[in-house]
Amino acid sequence: MTENVIEVRGLRNQFGRHVVHDQLDLDIRRGEILGVVGGSGTGKSVLLRTIVGLNRPAAGTVRVFGQDLKTLSGFAREAIERRWGVMFQNGALFSSLSVRENVEVPLQAIPGLSPESRKALAELKVSMAGLPWLANEKYPSDLSGGMKKRAGLARALALDPEIVFLDEPTAGLDPIGADAFDHLIVELRDALNLSVFMVTHDLDTLHACCDRIAVLAEKRVLTTGTMADMLKVDHPWVHEYFHGPRARAATTTERGKE
Numbered sequence: 412m413t414e415n416v417i418e419v420r421g422l423r424n425q426f427g428r429h430v431v432h433d434q435l436d437l438d439i440r441r442g443e444i445l446g447v448v449g450g451s452g453t454g455k456s457v458l459l460r461t462i463v464g465l466n467r468p469a470a471g472t473v474r475v476f477g478q479d480l481k482t483l484s485g486f487a488r489e490a491i492e493r494r495w496g497v498m499f500q501n502g503a504l505f506s507s508l509s510v511r512e513n514v515e516v517p518l519q520a521i522p523g524l525s526p527e528s529r530k531a532l533a534e535l536k537v538s539m540a541g542l543p544w545l546a547n548e549k550y551p552s553d554l555s556g557g558m559k560k561r562a563g564l565a566r567a568l569a570l571d572p573e574i575v576f577l578d579e580p581t582a583g584l585d586p587i588g589a590d591a592f593d594h595l596i597v598e599l600r601d602a603l604n605l606s607v608f609m610v611t612h613d614l615d616t617l618h619a620c621c622d623r624i625a626v627l628a629e630k631r632v633l634t635t636g637t638m639a640d641m642l643k644v645d646h647p648w649v650h651e652y653f654h655g656p657r658a659r660a661a662t663t664t665e666r667g668k669e
């Protein structure tokens with residue numbers, strides 16, 4: 412039976428009178444790359460932030476590795492939090508720290524790790540994220556958009572997570588950079604047996620990476636399934652998204668298969 416690493420049930424999020432999610436249910440299975448799509452403002456980022464505890468929901472439960480995060484003590488919660496890594500949209504790097512130092516930040520949570528080992532581990536993660544050795548000592552302001560994303564990914568991988576959350580990993584990248592990032596995500600998932608929760612607008616990425624897709628609409632997860640399943644969904648937004656001109660371009664030219 413497939414194990415769910417995350418189970419969201421009956422989630423409600425609202426800001427003042429603005430209800431973003433209502434009765435939202437979602438599962439993320441171990442080892443899958445789940446693409447989360449939806450129109451602008453449907454609450455994809457809010458969902459990600461709620462799962463990782465950066466947003467407190469008005470109602471509902473989020474279970475990660477079978478544990479309801481609300482009920483955990485600080486220590487137990489921290490132990491769970493170390494089992495995931497988050498790559499925010501712009502990398503969310505500390506501008507005053509080099510790339511290596513940024514990746515070292517989460518590693519400071521490991522008791523007894525010497526500064527030399529921390530540095531070596533951080534350099535390993537920088538290289539796993541596909542950055543050249545020279546990038547270690549660069550500052551975020553010296554990096555291209557693609558390099559910043561890779562640095563953010565290196566930091567997300569710092570603690571050998573089982574789950575990685577990616578917020579629009581290919582946004583703002585040129586098609587070649589985006590294609591390379593898609594391949595990197597699949598390679599890392601395969602090599603590290605990661606489960607990946609990925610917010611994306613990028614149809615090419617959905618085609619290239621995702622095992623399943625979850626569509627946010629009408630304040631909930633309207634439907635989940637494979638790309639083939641999505642093509643059969645009879646809902647105006649879903650149909651337009653997966654059959655519109657951009658969708659056709661993605662299926663015919665699918666990056667990396669040209």
Ligand SMILES: Nc1ncnc2c1ncn2[C@@H]1O[C@H](COP(=O)(O)OP(=O)(O)OP(=O)(O)O)[C@@H](O)[C@H]1O
Nearest residue numbers: 426429431449450451452453454455456457458612
């Ligand atoms: N801290 C907050 N306070 C008030 N409203 C918020 C807050 N965070 C998000 N929202 C609102 O919640 C809604 C969902 O936001 P969210 O950023 O999750 O959308 P999204 O689906 O990720 O959009 P996009 O695709 O444009 O990035 C938006 O209307 C946003 O303005």
